[in-house]
Amino acid sequence: MGQLAKFLLVSICVAYMAVKWTAPSFDQESLRGARVLVTGASKGIGEQMAYHYGRFGAKIVITGRREKALQQVVEKCLSLGAQKALYIAADMGNESDPDKVVDFALEKLGGLDYLVLNHIGSSSFSMWDGDVEHARWLMKVNFFSYIQMAWKALPSLEQSKGSLVIVSSAAGKVPSPFVATYTSTKSALNGFFGSLYHELAMRKSNVSISICTLGLIDTESAMEKVRGLINVPAYPATEAALNIIKTGATRQQELYYPWFTYVMCVIRDWYPPLTNYIMQNSINSP
Numbered sequence: 001m002g003q004l005a006k007f008l009l010v011s012i013c014v015a016y017m018a019v020k021w022t023a024p025s026f027d028q029e030s031l032r033g034a035r036v037l038v039t040g041a042s043k044g045i046g047e048q049m050a051y052h053y054g055r056f057g058a059k060i061v062i063t064g065r066r067e068k069a070l071q072q073v074v075e076k077c078l079s080l081g082a083q084k085a086l087y088i089a090a091d092m093g094n095e096s097d098p099d100k101v102v103d104f105a106l107e108k109l110g111g112l113d114y115l116v117l118n119h120i121g122s123s124s125f126s127m128w129d130g131d132v133e134h135a136r137w138l139m140k141v142n143f144f145s146y147i148q149m150a151w152k153a154l155p156s157l158e159q160s161k162g163s164l165v166i167v168s169s170a171a172g173k174v175p176s177p178f179v180a181t182y183t184s185t186k187s188a189l190n191g192f193f194g195s196l197y198h199e200l201a202m203r204k205s206n207v208s209i210s211i212c213t214l215g216l217i218d219t220e221s222a223m224e225k226v227r228g229l230i231n232v233p234a235y236p237a238t239e240a241a242l243n244i245i246k247t248g249a250t251r252q253q254e255l256y257y258p259w260f261t262y263v264m265c266v267i268r269d270w271y272p273p274l275t276n277y278i279m280q281n282s283i284n285s286p
């Protein structure tokens with residue numbers, strides 16, 4: 001690695017640490033009784049978020065397609081200390097389901113303090129094969145349902161000085177090979193909610209928006225796709241979930257987890273050849 005690259009890397013790390021040290025501190029008591037809707041919570045990071053919210057004594061509604069799995073997550077949330085835990089099965093590929101889910105949460109919880117948008121439709125880890133229909137469907141699940149739910153929940157979040165939490169990916173900022181459609185949906189989220197962030201701030205809205213940029217996390221579905229193909233460490237889903245919750249609760253604009261995803265994103269703009277090298281040499285063709 002050249003001197004310039006080393007200098008850039010050290011500077012970014014120092015800047016990141018400075019930002020971390022000055023970040024507001026998290027008080028878990030602030031989540032006791034908080035009314036939370038988490039999407040994609042039947043497994044993976046969403047499931048882990050549901051358990052953390054449960055431990056913190058929140059009132060939660062979770063959603064996903066598989067009723068049985070949702071039921072089990074709800075039971076565990078209650079045993080961990082959730083004041084309330086309910087589920088509603090929904091498919092975010094259906095046009096009316098995003099509204100149905102928000103309506104259910106508003107009715108059962110009497111409003112919302114947190115809307116945590118986390119679900120994703122399935123996509124393969126493979127070379128782009130020209131399947132535009134799948135891309136269209138994925139956009140519906142991973143992007144359009146997010147903006148539909150955010151819009152529906154906004155009046156209640158305004159009333160409660162609430163928070164919108166968007167789970168995004170480093171792939172949405174630093175395009176990775178073999179996930180072209182997934183990457184596009186995450187870029188769309190970053191663009192839309194980045195823009196909405198300004199609009200809300202400019203009209204002095206009560207609602208905070210947090211965009212969470214995650215690197216590789218050890219969920220079953222992610223590991224199934226990339227096992228043996230990616231030479232970067234996978235970070236624990238439970239840690240990622242806790243970091244997302246803290247970011248929302250402290251109303252921070254952004255989360256980068258693990259920390260080096262931030263470095264990747266900055267290098268991508270400052271010195272693209274380095275990210276190109278890393279991308280093309282840390283990922284093998286499926």
Ligand code: NDP
Binds near residue numbers: 063064092117118219
């Ligand atoms: P999982 O695949 O483990 O979980 C996805 C969730 O979405 C499940 O609860 C699933 O439930 C639900 N879901 C899937 N399809 C639909 C649908 N059509 N309608 C409604 N719900 C659906 O994902 P992860 O936990 O790995 O990822 C969670 C978030 O973190 C995502 O936004 C992802 O982009 C982001 N992320 C993850 C990374 C990783 O390495 N794991 C890396 C970077 C970002 P069900 O099957 O019951 O419908």
